[in-house]
Amino acid sequence: MHQRLLSIIPVLLLAACGAEAPVPREDSAADVRTEQPVMGPERRILAFGDSLFAGYNVDKADSYPAKLEAALRARGINARVTNAGVSGDTTAAGLQRLGFTLDGLEQKPDLFILELGGNDLLRGLKPAETRANLAAILDELKRREIPVLIMGMRAPPNMGEFQAEFDAIFGDLAKQYGAAIYPFFLEEIYQEPELFQGDRIHPTPSGIERIVGATADVVAEALPEPAAE
Numbered sequence: 001m002h003q004r005l006l007s008i009i010p011v012l013l014l015a016a017c018g019a020e021a022p023v024p025r026e027d028s029a030a031d032v033r034t035e036q037p038v039m040g041p042e043r044r045i046l047a048f049g050d051s052l053f054a055g056y057n058v059d060k061a062d063s064y065p066a067k068l069e070a071a072l073r074a075r076g077i078n079a080r081v082t083n084a085g086v087s088g089d090t091t092a093a094g095l096q097r098l099g100f101t102l103d104g105l106e107q108k109p110d111l112f113i114l115e116l117g118g119n120d121l122l123r124g125l126k127p128a129e130t131r132a133n134l135a136a137i138l139d140e141l142k143r144r145e146i147p148v149l150i151m152g153m154r155a156p157p158n159m160g161e162f163q164a165e166f167d168a169i170f171g172d173l174a175k176q177y178g179a180a181i182y183p184f185f186l187e188e189i190y191q192e193p194e195l196f197q198g199d200r201i202h203p204t205p206s207g208i209e210r211i212v213g214a215t216a217d218v219v220a221e222a223l224p225e226p227a228a229e
Contacts, residue, residue: 036076041226044107045069045081045219048094049115049151052185053085055208057197062205064212071216077223082109090119091133098137102144111223112141115151115185117169127165134169138177148179149222151215153186180222188214 047053047065055063065083072079084101086093094116102108114137120130141148152170155163174181186203188210189195195207203211 036074038073038078039076040078042078042080043072043111043223043226044105044109045072045079045111045113045223046084046101046105046109047081047113047115048084048098048101049113050085050089050094050119051087051202052118053083053113053115054087055083055085056087056202057199058202058205058208062208064208067208067212068216068219071212072220075216075220077220085115088119089116090123090125091116091130091137092120095133095136098140102140102146108144109146110226111149111219112146113149113151113219114138114141114179117153117166121153121155121166127162127169130166131169131173134173135176138173138179142177147222147224148177149219150174150179150181151185152181152183154184180218182215182218185211185215 045065045068047068053064055066060066060083063083063085065081065085069079069081072081082105086097089097114134116134116137117130120133138148150170150173153166155166157163159166170181170183173179184190189203189207192207193200195204195210196202197204
């Protein structure tokens with residue numbers, strides 16, 4: 001997310017879902033499961049987003065895509081997750097680089113994880129623009145027959161009509177395009193400021209670990225069955 005927006009991000013993180021009761025969860029740090037042997041064909045996943053995927057100010061091994069790959073392999077899935085996160089990307093920027101990114105891959109991904117929209121929100125772009133850009137991304141992925149998992153974002157509850165328009169984008173598009181969805185990427189940690197870095201924008205490695213713990217099963221379920229040989 002863009003550095004100039006540091007001053008307003010804390011409000012978004014702390015208020016994004018403040019009107020809702022916390023969702024009961026298991027602490028992913030305590031999510032101890034027996035590792036399964038990695039089996040089956042390699043499953044290629046493209047994690048396409050902004051700084052929340054790029055791994056801002058953390059080691060490469062601590063980025064969400066890297067941690068997600070490790071979590072999936074611990075579940076026995078022969079996963080390879082490519083990090084296509086670019087800090088500061090809006091949905092328009094993502095749309096501009098989509099074709100180039102896909103064309104540069106050796107093989108078509110089995111799953112495309114789409115995490116964009118937060119920078120549109122922070123820059124005050126019209127929800128209609130965000131919706132149109134995401135729809136164009138999904139149109140291209142549909143044309144290429146690539147399954148999608150959408151990681152949604154939410155606007156602060158005090159933004160009135162803007163909030164309603166923005167929040168509806170992700171679920172509406174998931175339904176329209178038959179995509180899987182995780183409604184709010186930061187759901188697991190947004191109420192715990194200690195899991196964010198000093199800028200109060202980007203998750204710490206522990207915060208990323210928690211997000212992975214909350215989303216890895218969703219990703220695994222979104223993966224289509226491997227094609228029969």
